[in-house]
Amino acid sequence: MPENGGDFTFSKGSKATAAAAALLTRKSLPMIQTHPKGENGICHDDSAAPVKAHTLDELHSLQKKRSTPTTPSRELMDPLPIPGTRTGRWGRPHPGWPPTTIILHPSHCMSDSALKFTHVLYNLSPAAGSFITSTGALATLSGAKTGRSPRDKRVVRDDTTEHELWWGKGSPNIEMDEHAFMVNRERAVDYLNSLDKVFVNDQFLNWDSEHRIKVRIVSARAYHSLFMHNMCIRPTPQELEHFGAPDFTIYNAGQFPCNRYTHYMTSSTSIDINLARREMVILGTQYAGEMKKGLFSVMHYLMPKRGILSLHSGCNMGRGGDVALFFGLSGTGKTTLSTDRNRFLIGDDEHCWSENGVSNIEGGCYAKCIDLSREREPDIWNAIKFGTVLENVVFDEHTRDVDYSDKSVTENTRASYPIEYIPNAKIPCVGPQPKNVILLACDAFGVLPPVSKLNLAQTMYHFISGYTALVAGTEEGVKEPQATFSACFGAAFIMLHPTKYAAMLADKMQKHGATGWLVNTGWSGGRYGSGSRIKLPYTRKIIDAIHSGDLLKASYEKTEVFGLEIPAQVEGVPTEILNPINTWAxxxxxxxTLLKLGGLFRKNFEVFADYQIGEDNKLTEEILAAGPIF
Ligand SMILES: Nc1ncnc2c1ncn2[C@@H]1O[C@H](COP(=O)(O)OP(=O)(O)OP(=O)(O)O)[C@@H](O)[C@H]1O
Ligand SMILES: O=C([O-])CC(=O)C(=O)O
Ligand SMILES: [Ca+2]
Ligand SMILES: [Mn+2]
Known part of the structure; x- marks a missing residue:
């Protein structure tokens, strides 16, 4: 009986879970259901809804819309073959590569997999995969999972991590022991060894060369290899030559499930981190974001040990060298707003803030592309070309044109591309100390102002709260926005207690004189259902005014309940929308609605009331007082 699972039952088979099980195992094994939905309308889980298909065939047919071909072309209509090449643009193998019987698993000497030759595809170039779209991108399906599985993310609890990490209520670290980890590791490695080919990527994390981490990713699917090629920092052939031993290794078995009878397992998916062994194992999910965010979790452990703050934020820099950070939960606008024609992109999702300034952890971006338009997001649109991975989008079978408005597979459609596909990317992706810290919330209640200026205590209050409220646009009958609170705007990825990161942020903001802002990229003129989402061009104007320093000079009025400072004017934005009360009929x-949201904030913050933030009790008290008052 799993110690961490609590009350689980065998599902009698809701359609979605049965479909997921069928997709993962190709048999209808009953799945074990885990934790039910959170109480109080507060959702602490930002993973995506299940895939909208019941069989593999159904899933594949969702991806391709039929149209009459104008010029029938055979090559276009067949899936691309996966080339058997061992080398590629980045892929000059260093001595000893590729190994014949794979390095994965030296421990069992007499088995078929030990005798078998597995073809290792090492640091492949982008020419591998499934379907090429009309702009040259690679369209793939991630299978039954179209988002992360936070309830299946486990961390080995040993004598060290027991004391160092955040465990228990609210923590994303679900415990497992070393033995269960080794069982899963062996399962993943055996599966990988049973394949005819596996993909190996050796790459870097963190553009700050002083704190660079070497990672090796071993995966079963070409698309996973290309995804990581895009998302991590690509070594030069010279760097690859002297790569040496990786600091961290991922064994990604993709669709191959864990054994649900293994101790601690609560479903057939498991994403396991072992910090002592510096390894991660993925079983039972092909969603590529698990690799990206798994490594991000590791950075959330390693970097604070060195006094460096890891951030779930986008980052860009103006011509004058002014750096802005964009914090926010999934879908709030980090990628959209950090990708800005007038500024240099440092990164869209994961950064480090050290004494050297800021540095991107990654070498690529992972943009949401639901309803993507060329007009509103031209740089992201143009980045979708050869080399880019397009996950779970729907395209026309004949023209291979992508329909970005199609949610048939999932709402969480994504594009992964190397950062240099954005024309004004700042390479190397580093910058000086931040000047502005922008907290993004997509408030589907429609009561937070489009922009407000925060003092340090308020910035910390909202950083620790990590609020957003989205509406699951596709689920029938969902009328009520779902408030999500995720500490540090990334509770799913942090490894230490949130107050550790909060203290570091306060310290750095104070030291470097950064200004905090709260920007609502969500609803205006009423909650979801009656109001509408704030127009992206207005949000961009607001962000422009923050960058230019104009907004700092505006006159302000304070709101009720949240005590937020609202500017009287922002250039290019209708004045009447600045205070939400004016927009509600x-x-x-x-x-x-305002009081309702205030209540949800208050309830969420209760657990933090007992913690001290930083050395100073004064700051803790100020933070507690910076929440809603009513
Ligand atoms: N006013 C607005 N401001 C920002 N984004 C908006 C706005 N209106 C609509 N959008 C849309 O909201 C989405 C924001 O998603 P984005 O990819 O930037 O999320 P993210 O914060 O980077 O999330 P993740 O961490 O999951 O990558 C985009 O699809 C964008 O087009
Ligand atoms: O990690 C993912 O799957 C996508 C992402 O950026 C997030 O959810 O924050
Ligand atoms: Ca993003
Ligand atoms: Mn993210």
Missing amino acids: NRDAYKE
Whole structure:
């Protein structure tokens, strides 16, 4: 009986879970259901909804829309063969590569997999995969999982991590022991060894060369290899030559499930981190984001040990060298707003803040592409070309044109591309100390102002709260926005207690005189259902005014309940939308909704009331007082 799973039952088979099980195992094994939905309408889980298909065939047919071909072309209609090449642009193998019987697993000497030759595809170039779209990108499906599986993410609890990491209520670290990890590791490695080919990527994390981490990713699918090629920092052939031993290794068995009877397992998916062994194992999910965010979790452990703050944020820099950070949960606008024609992109999702300034952890971006438009997001649009991975999008079978509005497979469609596909990327992806810290919230309640200026205590309050509220646009009958609170705008990835990161942020902001802002990229004029999402061009104007320093000079009024400072004017933005009360037809409904959200914030913050943030009790008290008052 798993110690961490609590009350689980064998599902009698809801359609979605049965479909997921069928997809993962190709048999209808009953799945074990884990934790039910959170109480109080607060959702602590930012993973995506299940895939909208019940069989593999159904899933594949969702991806391709039929149209009449104008010029029938055979090559176009067949899936691309996966080339058997061992080398590629980045792929000059260093001595000893590729090994014949794979390095993965030296421990068992008499087995078929030990005798078998596995073809290792080492640091492949982008020419491998499934379907090429009309702009040259690679369209793939991630299978049954179209988002991360935070309930299946485990960390080995040993004598060291027991004391160092954050465990228990609210923590993303679900424990497992070394033995269970080794069982899963062996399962993944055996599976990988049973394949005719596996993909191996040797790459770097962190553009700050002083704190660079070497990672090796061993995976079963070409698309996973290309994804990591895009997302991690690509070594030069010279760097690859002297790569040496990796600091961290991922064994990604993709669709191959864990054994649900293994101790601690609560489903057939498991994403396991072992910090002592510097290894991660992935079983039972092909969602590529697990690798990216798994490594990010590791950085959230390694970097604070060196006094460096790891951040779930986008980052860009103006011509004058002014750096802005964009924090926010999934879908709030980190990628969209950090990708800015007028500024240099340092990175869209994961950064480090050290005494040297800021540095991107990654070598690529992972943009949401639902409803992507060329007009509104031209740089992201143009980045979708050869080398880019397009996950779970739907395209026309004949023209291979992608329909970005199609949610048939999932809402969480994604494009992964190397950062240099954005024309004004700042390479190397590093910058000086940040000047502005922008907290993004997509408030589907429609009561947070489009922009407000925060003092340090408020910035810390909102950073620790990590609020957003989205609406699951596709689920029928969902009328009520779901408030999500995720500490540090990334509770799913942090490894230490949130107050550790918060203290570091306060310290750095104070030291470097950064200004905090809260930007609502969500609803205006009413909650979801009656209002509408703030237009992206307005949000961009707001962000421009923050960057230019104009907004700092504006005059401000304070709001009720949240005590937020709202500017009287922002150039290019209609003045009447700046205070949300003016945009609601019904003021009572506004007040009621405001109080409701205030209550959710208060309830969420209760657990933090007992913690001290930093050395100074004064700051802790100020932070507690910086929340909603009513
Ligand atoms: N006013 C707005 N501001 C920002 N984004 C908006 C706005 N209106 C609509 N959007 C859309 O919201 C989405 C924001 O997603 P984005 O990819 O930037 O999320 P993210 O914060 O990077 O999340 P993740 O961490 O999951 O990558 C985009 O699809 C964008 O087009
Ligand atoms: O990790 C992912 O799957 C996508 C992402 O950036 C996030 O959810 O923050
Ligand atoms: Ca993003
Ligand atoms: Mn992210």
